[in-house]
Amino acid sequence: MEKVRIDKWxxxxxxxxxxxxxxxxxxxxxxxxxxxxxxxxxxxxxxxxVQVKKDGFNLEFLVKKLIDxxxxxxxxxxxxxxxxxxxxxxxxxxxxxGKQGVEVRERGTGRPTKRERREIEGxxxxxxxxxEW
Numbered sequence: 001m002e003k004v005r006i007d008k009w010x011x012x013x014x015x016x017x018x019x020x021x022x023x024x025x026x027x028x029x030x031x032x033x034x035x036x037x038x039x040x041x042x043x044x045x046x047x048x049x050v051q052v053k054k055d056g057f058n059l060e061f062l063v064k065k066l067i068d069x070x071x072x073x074x075x076x077x078x079x080x081x082x083x084x085x086x087x088x089x090x091x092x093x094x095x096x097x098g099k100q101g102v103e104v105r106e107r108g109t110g111r112p113t114k115r116e117r118r119e120i121e122g123x124x125x126x127x128x129x130x131x132e133w
Contacts, residue, residue, distance in 0.1 A: 003043035004066040006033065006050070012067045013076040015052060015059075030054070049083065057092060060084045 004012075007022045010031070016022035023040040025031060030053040031038045044050070044063055052059045065079040105112070112120060 002066075003045060004068045005040065006031065006038050006042045006044050007040040008068045009044050009063070009066065009079075010050075010052070012070050013061075013079045014070070014073060015054070015061070025052075025054070050080075058084070058088050060088075 007019055007026055010016050010022040010026075011019040016025065026038050026040045029037050032051040033042060033044065033048055038050075044066060046063055046066060048063050050061045050063060052061070060083045062081040062083050063079070064081055067076075067079055
């Protein structure tokens with residue numbers, strides 16, 4: 001196997017949960033091969049660097065092995081080398097510091113209504129969205 005589609009590879013090594021999600025993220029410009037914005041049909045070759053913007057974090061992977069079938073996490077980890085800069089890795093730790101554990105609702109109150117959910121998200125500050133590329 002000399003070449004593999006980038007959407008298949010990202011799904012196979014478990015960077016994205018489904019191939020559809022991988023394709024959508026690639027189409028939206030959040031994945032690059034080297035310095036070039038990727039397309040879902042672009043082929044990967046061993047040794048290339050893939051940059052992925054996922055959940056506000058800029059991740060970088062070196063392709064060590066090409067696979068096109070989804071495999072277990074230990075095997076998938078052998079197929080790439082994480083080259084994400086230390087500053088980017090620390091960004092998650094800084095964001096996560098001080099976060100509480102699981103929230104608890106009073107017994108019998110049921111699920112939050114749409115209005116309550118919006119109030120909760122407003123209070124918690126929503127999702128972490130750092131600067132764009």
